Amino acid sequence: xxxxxxxxxxxxxxxxxxxxxxxxxxxxxxxxxxxxxxxxxxxxxxxxxxxxxxxxxxxxxxxxxxxxxxxxxxxxxxxxxxxxxxxxxxxxxxxxxxxxxxxxxxxxxxxxxxxxxxxxxxxxxxxxxxxxxxxxxxxxxxxxxxxxxxxxxxxxxxxxxxxxxxxxxxxxxxxxxxxxxxxxxxxxxxxxxxxxxxxxxxxxxxxxxxxxxxxxxxxxxxxxxxxxxxxxxxxxxxxxxxxxxxxxxxxxxxxxxxxxxxxxxxxxxxxxxxxxxxxxxxxxxxxxxxxxxxxxxxxxxxxxxxxxxxxxxxxxxxxxxxxxxxxxxxxxxxxxxxxxxxxxxxxxxxxxxxxxxxxxxxxxxxxxxxxxxxxxxx
Numbered sequence: 001x002x003x004x005x006x007x008x009x010x011x012x013x014x015x016x017x018x019x020x021x022x023x024x025x026x027x028x029x030x031x032x033x034x035x036x037x038x039x040x041x042x043x044x045x046x047x048x049x050x051x052x053x054x055x056x057x058x059x060x061x062x063x064x065x066x067x068x069x070x071x072x073x074x075x076x077x078x079x080x081x082x083x084x085x086x087x088x089x090x091x092x093x094x095x096x097x098x099x100x101x102x103x104x105x106x107x108x109x110x111x112x113x114x115x116x117x118x119x120x121x122x123x124x125x126x127x128x129x130x131x132x133x134x135x136x137x138x139x140x141x142x143x144x145x146x147x148x149x150x151x152x153x154x155x156x157x158x159x160x161x162x163x164x165x166x167x168x169x170x171x172x173x174x175x176x177x178x179x180x181x182x183x184x185x186x187x188x189x190x191x192x193x194x195x196x197x198x199x200x201x202x203x204x205x206x207x208x209x210x211x212x213x214x215x216x217x218x219x220x221x222x223x224x225x226x227x228x229x230x231x232x233x234x235x236x237x238x239x240x241x242x243x244x245x246x247x248x249x250x251x252x253x254x255x256x257x258x259x260x261x262x263x264x265x266x267x268x269x270x271x272x273x274x275x276x277x278x279x280x281x282x283x284x285x286x287x288x289x290x291x292x293x294x295x296x297x298x299x300x301x302x303x304x305x306x307x308x309x310x311x312x313x314x315x316x317x318x319x320x321x322x323x324x325x326x327x328x329x330x331x332x333x334x335x336x337x338x339x340x341x342x343x344x345x346x347x348x349x350x351x352x353x354x355x356x357x358x359x360x361x362x363x364x365x366x367x368x369x370x371x372x373x374x375x376x377x378x
Contacts, residue, residue, distance in 0.1 A: 138166025
């Protein structure tokens with residue numbers, strides 16, 4: 001790419017063009033404004049991966065050579081055409097096509113990853129997955145609210161909230177997993193119970209009716225005993241059957257479990273446009289720990305140690321819950337405030353962190369860990 005950029009710059013400057021002024025290049029050579037802007041960005045960039053984004057396709061390249069080359073020397077034009085031929089040969093040899101080369105380039109230079117480019121690839125995966133699986137959701141929400149317990153048996157209390165906003169079916173035969181819940185296997189595991197008594201008609205699903213669509217989405221349970229899943233049943237296809245379905249559980253940690261630390265794993269298995277996660281820690285916990293978050297792939301059923309090339313940034317919200325604004329889920333702040341007050345806690349006592357990712361890969365899981373959130377009591 002370095003040789004190609006150098007040849008293009010020489011041809012452009014030699015023909016009287018100024019690569020730092022794309023509008024002048026467009027007017028002076030009769031080029032489309034977008035094409036002139038791409039050429040300017042291409043030759044002005046000092047990074048090959050970044051420059052690759054702005055290299056026009058075959059038709060645009062021919063227009064450049066004809067318009068700019070006609071004003072310059074034959075030698076300069078020949079150098080550009082030779083560099084373009086070498087580029088095409090490299091694409092055929094190492095990638096097979098230009099689209100694959102764009103992905104390879106992003107992975108070869110992690111320091112210059114373009115999040116917008118990778119997001120477009122994830123969006124294409126979202127479109128394919130919703131057609132394949134017959135369902136999609138606008139936003140998946142997940143939240144954790146943690147505070148010290150008040151008794152010897154409750155060293156730590158955590159409210160686990162989640163749901164699908166704008167869920168809709170593409171096909172009428174879809175039954176979709178909302179929550180996969182496993183029973184406690186030993187005393188060190190947190191004990192979970194619904195935040196509010198489940199609606200009788202929902203098979204025990206821990207729905208928060210106040211924050212769900214009305215009438216309530218149709219949910220059925222599957223399995224008993226050690227494993228139970230709650231499945232969303234589609235009503236109508238498309239927007240006519242779109243629903244919001246929100247649930248909440250209260251998890252209590254005994255002394256040994258609290259000493260080991262709190263861990264939350266949120267499956268991401270729905271084709272979705274956005275994932276939003278909020279963690280709220282009581283100020284008495286903040287001096288002991290901060291949330292550690294990662295996203296892992298689950299293609300093999302177990303976490304896969306691959307870099308998913310996601311822009312993971314857990315941002316502390318200055319001002320706490322009062323300052324939290326989640327554009328894709330405006331109801332989330334109200335849900336959090338309602339849940340905190342239902343426990344008798346003060347929302348002002350919590351510190352907030354926020355994480356989001358557009359078009360998250362599936363299947364994957366968002367994992368949150370709070371290390372050493374409590375000490376075992378005698």
